[in-house]
Amino acid sequence: xxxxxxxxxxxxVVAAIVAHLALPSVRPWLWKAVAALGVxxxxxxxxxxxxxxxxxxxxxxxxxxxYVHVPHVWMCLLAFTVNVGCSIAYLLKKSWRxxxxxxxxxxxxxxxxxxGVLMGSIWAKPTWGVWWDWDxxxxxxxxxxxxxxxxxxxxxxxDDPERRAAWSAASAILSYISLPIVWFSVKWWNSLHQQQSTxxxxxxxxTVVLRWGAVTFLCFLFVFIVKRYELARARQEGALTFxxxxxxxxxxxxxxxxxxxxxxxxxxxxxxxxxxxxxxLYAVSLVVRTxxxxx
Numbered sequence: 001x002x003x004x005x006x007x008x009x010x011x012x013v014v015a016a017i018v019a020h021l022a023l024p025s026v027r028p029w030l031w032k033a034v035a036a037l038g039v040x041x042x043x044x045x046x047x048x049x050x051x052x053x054x055x056x057x058x059x060x061x062x063x064x065x066x067y068v069h070v071p072h073v074w075m076c077l078l079a080f081t082v083n084v085g086c087s088i089a090y091l092l093k094k095s096w097r098x099x100x101x102x103x104x105x106x107x108x109x110x111x112x113x114x115x116g117v118l119m120g121s122i123w124a125k126p127t128w129g130v131w132w133d134w135d136x137x138x139x140x141x142x143x144x145x146x147x148x149x150x151x152x153x154x155x156x157x158x159d160d161p162e163r164r165a166a167w168s169a170a171s172a173i174l175s176y177i178s179l180p181i182v183w184f185s186v187k188w189w190n191s192l193h194q195q196q197s198t199x200x201x202x203x204x205x206x207t208v209v210l211r212w213g214a215v216t217f218l219c220f221l222f223v224f225i226v227k228r229y230e231l232a233r234a235r236q237e238g239a240l241t242f243x244x245x246x247x248x249x250x251x252x253x254x255x256x257x258x259x260x261x262x263x264x265x266x267x268x269x270x271x272x273x274x275x276x277x278x279x280x281l282y283a284v285s286l287v288v289r290t291x292x293x294x295x
Contacts, residue, residue, distance in 0.1 A: 003204055006211035009041060013218055020226070031226045038219030042276075045209070045216045053209045065123040071213040072116035075221045077179060079109025080148065082225070087172035090165055099165040100232035101225070102172060103155060106148050108224045112217070113145045137182065144178035151175055161236065231289055 016034050019026055049067035056063025086102035089095060120138075121131050132138065151171045158164050 003208050006208060006215055009212065009215045010218070012037070013215055013222070017222055020222075027226075031223050034219050035223045038216060038223065041212070041216040041219060045213050048209045048212055053205050054203065056206070059127055062123065062126045065119060067209050067213050069116055069119040069123055070210060071217045072112045072119060074214055075217050076109045076113035076116055077183075078218075079105045079112060079221060079225065080144075080176060080179060083109060083148075083151075084172050084176040087169035090169050094162075096161075096165075096236055097233070099168070100236060101229050102168065103152075103232045104225050104228035106151050106172065107228055108221060110145060110148050110152065111224070112221065113141070113148075117141060117145065140178065140182045144175070144182050147171075147175035147178055227290065 013034065016030055016037075020030050045067070049064050053064065053067070055061050056066075082105040083102050086098040086105065089098040090102065117138075124133065125131050151168060154171050155164055155168050158167070
């Protein structure tokens with residue numbers, strides 16, 4: 001596969017996002033096109049990650065889990081960044097659209113983050129020897145997800161829309177402080193979790209697959225946020241009655257002293273199953289809630 005292919009796919013997705021923001025007339029069908037692109041891209045990603053990419057030097061085939069784990073975490077951080085941006089925008093201009101987009105991006109980010117943590121736990125068992133470790137990266141990520149779960153819970157504490165939006169915006173800004181802590185935790189503290197890799201430290205095929213996976217799940221991130229945003233707007237309008245990095249650097253594995261991981265395809269299938277099932281279940285939940293909003 002050409003190494004520039006993920007960048008071409010990214011250009012298409014970014015163009016679709018810009019068109020959605022700038023051209024209201026294309027919104028009714030554009031999200032469907034991006035969803036279809038996401039499904040096709042996901043099919044290609046499964047082949048690239050499970051067959052085309054070579055085994056990682058130290059983790060062997062278990063390293064393939066990172067091709068879904070890392071993109072999920074990236075989408076989580078991106079969604080939370082959208083959330084804080086929209087929250088700040090609401091405080092500055094009192095825009096209900098900004099508040100609805102903040103709500104949507106928080107829930108979608110929490111979904112991606114929860115799936116990412118679950119995949120990471122599946123990856124940890126064959127590489128670290130345990131499902132969970134009280135590691136600075138894992139603890140800070142858990143605190144971050146709990147903070148955004150609290151953000152969503154806060155939105156149901158009051159029926160006053162202005163108070164709810166203002167409180168939630170302040171909560172979003174405070175919650176976002178956890179993101180740089182998560183990112184730098186592996187550098188600030190003695191962490192079992194490996195530090196972020198770069199394209200200079202991994203083989204090009206692995207970089208290609210990771211980037212392809214990131215753009216693939218960006219498609220789903222966009223579609224999920226669009227549909228969840230519509231639910232939030234419907235709630236604001238009174239239509240709803242309910243409230244609502246690249247392949248791993250070997251240093252971390254060497255510190256554990258486990259050597260090269262052998263086999264482990266059952267963990268790979270489990271992680272990919274979590275990713276696929278998560279996409280399907282969250283999509284179904286959005287469809288169900290959308291139908292409920294119209295009844």
